[in-house]
Amino acid sequence: xxxxxxxxxxxxxxxxxLFLGTGKFSSGAALGQAIHSSETEVVTVALRRVDLNxxxxxxxxxxxxxxxxxxxxxxxxxDAEEAIRLARxxxxxxxxxxxxxxxxxxxxxxxxxxIETLKAAEILVKEGFHVLPYINADPILCKHLEEVxxxxxxxxxxxxxxxxxxxxxxNLEIIIEQSNIPVVVDAGLGLPSHAAQxxxxxxxxxxxxxxxxxxxxxxxxxxAFKLATEAGRISRLYSxxxxxxxxxxxxxxxxxxxxxxxxxxxxxxx
Amino acid sequence: MYTELxxxxxxxxxxxxxxxxxxxxxxxxxxxSHSGKAVNFEEYLSLxxxxxxxxxxxxxEYSLGWTKKRFGNTISLYMPMYLSNECRSSCVYCGFSFxxxxxxxxxxxxxxxxxxxVLHSKGIRHVLILTGEDYSITNLEYLRSAVRIxxxxxxxxxxxxxxxxxxxxxxxxxxxxxxLVVYQETYDPETYSKYHLRGMKKxxxxxxxxxxxxxxxxxxxxxxxxxxxxxxxxxxxFRLGEHAxxxxxxxxxxxxxxxxxxxxxxxxxxxxxxxxxxxxxxxFLFALRLFLTDSGLVQSTRESTQMRNHLAGMPITxxxxxxxxxxxxxxxxEELKQFEIEDTRKIEEFTEMLKKKGLDPVFKDFDRxxxxxxxxxx
Numbered sequence: 001x002x003x004x005x006x007x008x009x010x011x012x013x014x015x016x017x018l019f020l021g022t023g024k025f026s027s028g029a030a031l032g033q034a035i036h037s038s039e040t041e042v043v044t045v046a047l048r049r050v051d052l053n054x055x056x057x058x059x060x061x062x063x064x065x066x067x068x069x070x071x072x073x074x075x076x077x078x079d080a081e082e083a084i085r086l087a088r089x090x091x092x093x094x095x096x097x098x099x100x101x102x103x104x105x106x107x108x109x110x111x112x113x114x115i116e117t118l119k120a121a122e123i124l125v126k127e128g129f130h131v132l133p134y135i136n137a138d139p140i141l142c143k144h145l146e147e148v149x150x151x152x153x154x155x156x157x158x159x160x161x162x163x164x165x166x167x168x169x170x171n172l173e174i175i176i177e178q179s180n181i182p183v184v185v186d187a188g189l190g191l192p193s194h195a196a197q198x199x200x201x202x203x204x205x206x207x208x209x210x211x212x213x214x215x216x217x218x219x220x221x222x223x224a225f226k227l228a229t230e231a232g233r234i235s236r237l238y239s240x241x242x243x244x245x246x247x248x249x250x251x252x253x254x255x256x257x258x259x260x261x262x263x264x265x266x267x268x269x270x
Numbered sequence: 271m272y273t274e275l276x277x278x279x280x281x282x283x284x285x286x287x288x289x290x291x292x293x294x295x296x297x298x299x300x301x302x303s304h305s306g307k308a309v310n311f312e313e314y315l316s317l318x319x320x321x322x323x324x325x326x327x328x329x330x331e332y333s334l335g336w337t338k339k340r341f342g343n344t345i346s347l348y349m350p351m352y353l354s355n356e357c358r359s360s361c362v363y364c365g366f367s368f369x370x371x372x373x374x375x376x377x378x379x380x381x382x383x384x385x386x387x388v389l390h391s392k393g394i395r396h397v398l399i400l401t402g403e404d405y406s407i408t409n410l411e412y413l414r415s416a417v418r419i420x421x422x423x424x425x426x427x428x429x430x431x432x433x434x435x436x437x438x439x440x441x442x443x444x445x446x447x448x449x450l451v452v453y454q455e456t457y458d459p460e461t462y463s464k465y466h467l468r469g470m471k472k473x474x475x476x477x478x479x480x481x482x483x484x485x486x487x488x489x490x491x492x493x494x495x496x497x498x499x500x501x502x503x504x505x506x507x508f509r510l511g512e513h514a515x516x517x518x519x520x521x522x523x524x525x526x527x528x529x530x531x532x533x534x535x536x537x538x539x540x541x542x543x544x545x546x547x548x549x550x551x552x553x554f555l556f557a558l559r560l561f562l563t564d565s566g567l568v569q570s571t572r573e574s575t576q577m578r579n580h581l582a583g584m585p586i587t588x589x590x591x592x593x594x595x596x597x598x599x600x601x602x603x604e605e606l607k608q609f610e611i612e613d614t615r616k617i618e619e620f621t622e623m624l625k626k627k628g629l630d631p632v633f634k635d636f637d638r639x640x641x642x643x644x645x646x647x648x
Contacts, residue, residue: 143522177308180519255330258580259549 010130010151018229021209028058038222044071073100080120101133125149137168156187163190176202192228199232285505291316303332314561329556334584348396352597357402359469363540366402384601386423395634396426403432426636433480439487449491450484457509458501485521499533499543527566559585571611
């Protein structure tokens with residue numbers, strides 16, 4: 001990829017378009033290998049899981065914060081108030097101004113609450129956070145989040161952890177077409193081909209966790225996702241050209257035949 | 271604001287971007303259309319290229335398909351009402367130009383009423399009110415009082431007046447105006463300064479950002495357009511597509527419409543219009559349709575009956591009819607028109623043509639109830 005194709009979020013430049021979640025890995029070592037082979041530059045961490053105070057936290061020690069953006073998330077928050085509290089706590093403890101906003105009152109499917117998410121996003125943006133909200137694939141919600149100043153939107157491909165791939169295709173297409181901020185497809189991507197599909201659709205990045213964390217070989221799978229993300233991006237940018245031919249020769253012109261004669265005698269003059 | 275995007279590339283670079291497209295690029299764009307998707311901006315530029323003429327029939331088919339899919343078999347009809355031909359600006363191509371020694375007129379309340387009665391009796395419920403660029407005579411208060419009269423006759427009122435600031439637009443929206451139309455005339459800064467000699471209209475950038483201010487104020491519909499014939503049409507089409515796309519993405523609650531008038535004879539001695547052929551004009555319209563699939567494409571009576579008959583519903587969705595471009599022209603009066611019109615058919619004849627084509631002429635597609643809360647709900 002060229003430098004000009006870097007992903008820019010809130011003024012920060014990223015070469016990799018694959019974000020990695022850190023839940024469900026069998027060990028800190030497995031996570032470290034996945035981070036290494038995916039070449040990810042954004043790693044999201046559940047605030048409730050890590051000890052930001054400790055320099056020895058197993059997850060945090062795997063993340064080279066010089067190169068990788070640590071993206072604390074508010075997973076577990078059931079409403080705006082809880083999410084805001086978590087984000088503020090994260091900042092107090094040195095987690096920085098970036099936050100992946102997750103508000104999931106439903107403990108079974110972990111589906112995001114659009115109303116509470118928007119409420120929290122508006123407040124956090126005003127407090128100077130770079131907010132990356134996890135949401136259902138709702139185009140109107142995305143526009144509202146963009147308006148309140150979110151850095152990205154992160155619509156789900158299918159319910160989190162289900163590995164079903166992109167089940168929200170029609171809405172994702174609309175979101176991608178309409179968005180003025182980066183769109184990161186988050187949740188449900190179970191195979192590298194799902195990541196490639198998201199990128200081919202025009203997503204700016206993808207976030208993967210479960211599919212890598214529970215794979216037989218997380219490092220190899222992370223590598224496959226890296227390649228798939230890049231392949232999808234290249235395909236989006238460069239394929240199709242030259243592969244098509246005109247649908248048919250225009251032997252007759254029923255729709256444009258009227259153009260054989262100019263409609264007005266105004267050559268060169270108004 | 272659009273000017274930020276505008277400043278990223280010059281007019282001549284924009285023109286070159288279109289003309290550098292290849293046959294392969296055009297075929298790729300058609301491939302996108304063929305697979306049922308709207309083309310992206312680069313593909314749109316490809317379809318503007320002269321070589322796309324080879325595929326004009328194919329573009330027409332896709333254009334027809336998109337228009338049907340998004341707008342159905344309907345054509346929205348409106349009529350323009352010129353409130354005033356007073357103008358403090360000098361635009362060398364315009365009949366209302368300050369320099370032109372023509373009789374000037376601004377409609378008073380009873381004249382606005384008389385005009386409204388004529389349009390209303392023809393079944394028209396969508397009106398576009400126009401003025402010249404005189405912000406002292408046709409000032410905000412004048413416009414507000416005009417809208418108050420018009421409201422009792424029309425369900426939808428749009429304005430095509432001099433650019434205003436956001437706060438003034440908000441006042442007009444509050445009064446009941448629903449749509450804003452701002453033609454940029456030309457997106458070429460060099461030509462713009464050459465043809466706009468004096469008056470407020472000389473400020474190109476203030477005009478360029480007027481649709482943004484309208485979007486921020488909350489208009490439900492915003493129309494943009496370029497007057498083909500003033501500068502290089504490829505540069506204009508690059509900018510117009512870019513501008514409309516930008517607006518529709520940024521002001522997502524607002525419907526963006528596009529007009530593409532070609533120069534017409536007018537009072538004055540302007541003889542430098544760049545010729546845009548029917549074929550080019552139609553290619554541009556098809557390219558816009560395949561790119562901005564949800565944008566209404568507006569066509570006025572400047573075009574010929576033949577052109578209007580064929581383009582209605584493919585890709586045109588909104589049409590003016592039986593237009594007069596002189597203040598008070600509908601209810602009888604002097605000849606003070608802004609420019610010549612080409613299609614002079616009466617509404618009955620025009621709607622008959624639409625019906626024969628299987629199109630439904632729509633006279634009303636908005637309701638004042640969106641603005642006015644009934645007492646029982648307040």
